[in-house]
Amino acid sequence: MRTLSSLIFAIIAILITPNLLADGSELIGACAHCHGTDGNSSSGQYPSLAKQNKEYIVKQLKDFKAGHRTNGQMSPMVGILEENDMVLLAAYYNDQNPTKQKGIDGELVKMGQQFAKELGCASCHKANYRGAAEIPRLARQKRVYLEKSMTDFRDGNRKNADGTKIDAMKTLTDEQIVAISHYLAGM
Numbered sequence: 006m007r008t009l010s011s012l013i014f015a016i017i018a019i020l021i022t023p024n025l026l027a028d029g030s031e032l033i034g035a036c037a038h039c040h041g042t043d044g045n046s047s048s049g050q051y052p053s054l055a056k057q058n059k060e061y062i063v064k065q066l067k068d069f070k071a072g073h074r075t076n077g078q079m080s081p082m083v084g085i086l087e088e089n090d091m092v093l094l095a096a097y098y099n100d101q102n103p104t105k106q107k108g109i110d111g112e113l114v115k116m117g118q119q120f121a122k123e124l125g126c127a128s129c130h131k132a133n134y135r136g137a138a139e140i141p142r143l144a145r146q147k148r149v150y151l152e153k154s155m156t157d158f159r160d161g162n163r164k165n166a167d168g169t170k171i172d173a174m175k176t177l178t179d180e181q182i183v184a185i186s187h188y189l190a191g192m
């Protein structure tokens with residue numbers, strides 16, 4: 006009986022797996038709890054993936070898999086992902102639209118805009134902070150996550166970037182980080 010049910014299970018698994026993985030829907034379901042079905046994440050601690058650049062998403066997934074970037078919640082998610090899954094997921098999220106963020110402070114937006122201009126952040130992150138290839142889109146990213154990621158780079162807790170990027174973050178003050186997070190999330 007046990008052998009028979011395992012056999013039936015194995016046959017069902019063989020029959021359905023290729024279809025589920027062909028469009029990535031099985032995987033998107035596994036990510037949705039934190040990143041949302043449409044890539045707009047469920048809370049400020051999870052980055053949104055909607056309209057994020059494909060090359061950036063693939064690079065981050067590879068970095069998590071190789072251990073160059075680590076996070077208690079995210080690192081365990083990448084073990085099962087192969088490169089073609091990463092490419093499928095990246096294409097799916099790149100096709101979604103980021104929603105307008107709440108809780109944005111108008112005064113901090115103005116300060117953040119000024120700081121970002123002085124610091125030349127758009128020289129890499131491009132006009133309207135849409136990024137390009139492996140440089141991430143920052144516009145409408147979750148504010149709390151933006152604050153965390155900038156702090157992680159500054160304090161040496163996120164190291165998966167080249168020296169030029171790390172240098173650009175080293176001098177940021179807490180005041181600048183908070184203001185810039187309001188500016189970018191509020192775009």
Ligand code: HEC
Nearest residue numbers: 032035036038039050051052062065066076078079082094
């Ligand atoms: C339990 C919650 C959770 C699940 C489920 C999850 N993630 Fe994440 N993910 C996170 C967190 C938290 C971060 C941010 C880590 C950090 O702060 O460095 C993250 C970061 C990422 C990033 C980097 C985004 C950026 O802007 O740098 C990508 C890409 C990503 N996740 C993709 C996925 C994919 C694809 C799946 C499904 C296979 C998935 N995640 C499942 C919690 C989760």
Ligand code: HEC
Nearest residue numbers: 124125126129139140141151154155165166169170173185
């Ligand atoms: C030399 C080019 C360069 C400059 C200048 C630069 N960045 Fe970046 N930034 C990058 C790259 C590349 C990454 C992605 C690194 C990686 O994980 O591969 C990144 C990542 C980020 C992230 C994390 C996004 C995410 O989804 O996790 C934030 C936030 C950020 N930058 C903000 C800024 C701000 C604010 C400034 C100005 C003070 C700035 N950057 C200046 C190149 C740059």
